Amino acid sequence: MTTIIVGLALLVDFVIRVIAVIVVPRNRKPSSATAWLLAIFLIPYIGVLFFLLIGSYKLPKRRREKQAEINNFIIESTEGIERVSRDHPWPPWLESVVELNRNLGAMPLVGGNRASLNGDYDASLAAMAAEIEKAQRYVHVEFYILSCDQTTKPFFDALEAAVKRGVVVRVLLDHIASYRTRDYKRTIRRLTDMGAKWQLMLPVQPFKGKYQRPDLRNHRKLLIVDGKVGFMGSQNVIDRSYNKRSNIRRGLKWKELIVRLEGPIVAGLNAIFITDWYSETDELLRRETEPIIAELTEDALDAQVVPSGPGFEGENNLRLFLALLYYAQKRIVITSPYFVPDESMLTAITTATQRGIAVELFVSEIGDQALVYHAQRSYYEALLRAGVRIWMYKQPYILHAKHFTIDDDVAVIGSSNMDMRSFQLNMEVSLMVRGRSFVDQMREVEDGYRQQSRELTLEEWMRQPLRSTVLDNLARLTSALQ
Numbered sequence: 001m002t003t004i005i006v007g008l009a010l011l012v013d014f015v016i017r018v019i020a021v022i023v024v025p026r027n028r029k030p031s032s033a034t035a036w037l038l039a040i041f042l043i044p045y046i047g048v049l050f051f052l053l054i055g056s057y058k059l060p061k062r063r064r065e066k067q068a069e070i071n072n073f074i075i076e077s078t079e080g081i082e083r084v085s086r087d088h089p090w091p092p093w094l095e096s097v098v099e100l101n102r103n104l105g106a107m108p109l110v111g112g113n114r115a116s117l118n119g120d121y122d123a124s125l126a127a128m129a130a131e132i133e134k135a136q137r138y139v140h141v142e143f144y145i146l147s148c149d150q151t152t153k154p155f156f157d158a159l160e161a162a163v164k165r166g167v168v169v170r171v172l173l174d175h176i177a178s179y180r181t182r183d184y185k186r187t188i189r190r191l192t193d194m195g196a197k198w199q200l201m202l203p204v205q206p207f208k209g210k211y212q213r214p215d216l217r218n219h220r221k222l223l224i225v226d227g228k229v230g231f232m233g234s235q236n237v238i239d240r241s242y243n244k245r246s247n248i249r250r251g252l253k254w255k256e257l258i259v260r261l262e263g264p265i266v267a268g269l270n271a272i273f274i275t276d277w278y279s280e281t282d283e284l285l286r287r288e289t290e291p292i293i294a295e296l297t298e299d300a301l302d303a304q305v306v307p308s309g310p311g312f313e314g315e316n317n318l319r320l321f322l323a324l325l326y327y328a329q330k331r332i333v334i335t336s337p338y339f340v341p342d343e344s345m346l347t348a349i350t351t352a353t354q355r356g357i358a359v360e361l362f363v364s365e366i367g368d369q370a371l372v373y374h375a376q377r378s379y380y381e382a383l384l385r386a387g388v389r390i391w392m393y394k395q396p397y398i399l400h401a402k403h404f405t406i407d408d409d410v411a412v413i414g415s416s417n418m419d420m421r422s423f424q425l426n427m428e429v430s431l432m433v434r435g436r437s438f439v440d441q442m443r444e445v446e447d448g449y450r451q452q453s454r455e456l457t458l459e460e461w462m463r464q465p466l467r468s469t470v471l472d473n474l475a476r477l478t479s480a481l482q
Helices: 002-023 030-042 044-054 061-077 094-105 121-133 152-164 176-178 184-194 245-250 264-280 316-327 343-354 370-377 378-388 422-424 438-452 466-478
Strands: 109-118 138-143 166-172 197-201 221-225 229-233 253-255 256-264 303-307 331-335 359-363 389-393 397-399 403-406 409-414 429-436 453-458
Touching: 030 389, 044 184, 061 221, 061 264, 094 316, 094 343, 094 429, 109 121, 109 264, 109 343, 109 370, 109 429, 121 152, 121 221, 121 229, 121 253, 121 256, 138 152, 138 264, 152 166, 152 184, 166 184, 166 264, 176 184, 176 197, 184 197, 197 264, 197 397, 221 422, 229 264, 253 453, 256 264, 264 303, 303 316, 316 343, 316 403, 316 422, 316 429, 331 343, 343 359, 343 378, 359 397, 359 438, 370 466, 378 389, 389 438, 403 438, 409 438, 438 453
Parallel strands: 138 166, 166 197, 253 397, 331 359, 359 389
Antiparallel strands: 109 256, 109 303, 138 221, 221 229, 229 256, 303 429, 331 403, 389 453, 403 409, 409 429
8 A cells, every 4th residue: 555655656746747847938937947847846746836826927817908908098098199309319229219118018208207306215205295285186096015104194194185175096005015014904994984995906815706826916106196297116105114023123224216207207107007997996097098298398308107017928127128238338327126137137237347338236235035135145246247336235224226327318217126026027117218317316316325335346245154155046046936
């Protein structure tokens, strides 16, 4: 009997391995496929269980069908608003990048915009609350994490006052990310009591028939007021400690960057909200889609919204980033809290330095997520040897801002990290801006980071203990499990 059981176990093990070799590599990057196969071969039953739970990075079929409908809707609702200024010559390569973004995410490049950056955590929350207080028609709120605490109370007070004035307030918050916060139940209760219309994004509620891979999340951060003013960037609506005991004990504080926008591009941000609202509610808000036609002044900015996520066929944000990295002629400055590049991005960055491009990378000196932090560190030696200058923002701050600049012409800001999670698993939104004045604003922000950072040298890095190298490399292997 024992012999039969052992024989069956061996047979099942063999069948699992054969099926895995056939199924796992299909439409998957070699690094990801190799990592999954390694997990399945070393721990077959556990590896298969995890693959079944989180092995597919695609949204359910109905959601993907909705994305196709959404793309058509965006094309129809944004037709004819591509009014851009060519008073200042475009870089010769920009037209192809704009076309790439249009083909991937359906959003056009639009001119006549104004943008201002805000890197003060409390001031940015106050600025958003102040804009909500001016709302007359509607307020659209979409955040990965939305939490009602002492720091964000003025934001929620402004929403409540808007509802009382007769303004329609719609709120989207990511289910899992917000659920894990200390004040989740209080937040939901507050939204309900004030009369806001709210929905959870990508809810994991199998008993209600709502389920997809649990770590497919909507990571976007957006606020749109009356279709005239919009905010986007890296900041969530929560205290800068995230109200976690471990963060408070370590004294961690998040450093963010958001951009306030006026002009036709706000319609693009609003289109993202409208499509996400449609995905969760089946309600298409056609009345809130009127584009703003702005005058093209000398200091106006051209901007393009680039959505990305598992609902799209390609990795929209990664393709945009790669195109810009290869087109850069003088300088690249990257800021990313979670920098775990895939092979294509690592090659693009190291190729840039070999072409004589000055490349700088801003990261945090310490990390809040151990696995990602160590996976990120595993790339430092290759980057330093290639000539990338790495600046480490000093603790106790977590530099959570997500942006980069190309030469003096183009900047990108948004919710997307430069890691495989943001490229494949998260729904993200990025904003590409052409305009010297905006890049100059970004340069001031980067200069501020530099003053609060220390430069990591190759000599210092090579002195790290062997145990750290081993831990970093092990974490790097797990990062490929997408």
